[in-house]
Amino acid sequence: MVLRSIGGVTGLAAVALLAGFAARGAGAAADTTLPGRAIAHAQERGNCLACHRMPADPGAVTEADLGPVLADLKSRYPDRAALRAQVWDARRANPDTLMPPYGAHAILTDAEIDAIVDYLLTL
């Protein structure tokens, strides 16, 4: 939420700032070699970019603001299972959520969700 309001001031500044966060949090920019990246980005698969920005990954081209900016997830989700649960069925945390229930509705397989979570932890 804090990050979002920063984004409101100027997109580029926010990107720079968030990249800074990521650099401190994860120690590097997103790992773009991970297989989960393509699954997360592709429109016909995860399509996460429909709703989320991923400022640590310069290849994540989107202007979406339907969901929170995905950044610094490693420190925000010390428990990997909690992050996985969010992707598997976001309704558990918020029954009114807009986020699709990727696992519960079989939009993605368990293996694909695991791969995405690996990638998310580098954002």
Added chain:
Amino acid sequence: MIGRLRAAARKAAGAGLAAIAVGVGAGAAIADTPIDPDTERASIVRRFQQRFPGRPLDDYVLGAFMLNPAGRAHYDDIMAFAPFLPDIERGRVLWETPLKDGRTYADCLPDGGRNLAGRLPRYDEAEARVVTFEMLLNRCRREAGEAEYRHDDRATMGLLTAWARTLSDGMRMDVRVDTPGARAKWDAGRALFHRRIGQMNFACVQCHVDNAGRTMRMEIISPVVGQATHFPLWRSGETLYTPHMRFTRCMEQVRAQPFPAGSEAFNNLEYYHATLSNGLPLQANVYRR
């Protein structure tokens, strides 16, 4: 009020997926919707006016372009030399060509078809169902001994409406829900608008009310108010969309099995959807991305 809308949405969502799966029309069981059409429209308009302060209501006919000055400029450029003008002329030929009995659509429709589109869909008491503009045109064809046009055929029904709706340009939408029968169909349309559908589990209301003005990947989502005013629309300036074709597109996007164009479920949805644009001016044939 919003809490009540949410609760109703949640209630509809519970029954929703199962109903969609068997292809049943929008739940007739939800005839006790506690919200009447005027209150519904007023409360949605109020939410938008809080979100987009100072915007005159007439601006809403611009859809997403209302919220995007660069896109608006692009829209104005394209509309100045619209690539679909020759197609509208082809629609005019369809409109003017006499039917088998020698009569034209203008002979068949009240007031020559002028200022008609903004009063549709309407509820027909005798037929006990919602009647759309397309259905009236097909009724003219049927009475003249012609085969009906398919509702999803751009080259016939699509082009015919592209011309015929221009005869209502400028009129203000005035879609009435006056009787218990009409109200039941409106309620059914409302239930579908609020129902979470498809693998992605989205309802129309979540995008076009709750998140209108936000950006989905690169695309600003338009507010539902004003959406019914400008059909057919031309995506990329090239591909014609009737209301039902546009509903189909959104349902495909959320990976739901769309209802057929011309189906009762879509007629009811269009009826509800149109009432939310009441008071706004019609303009047929606009460019959309």
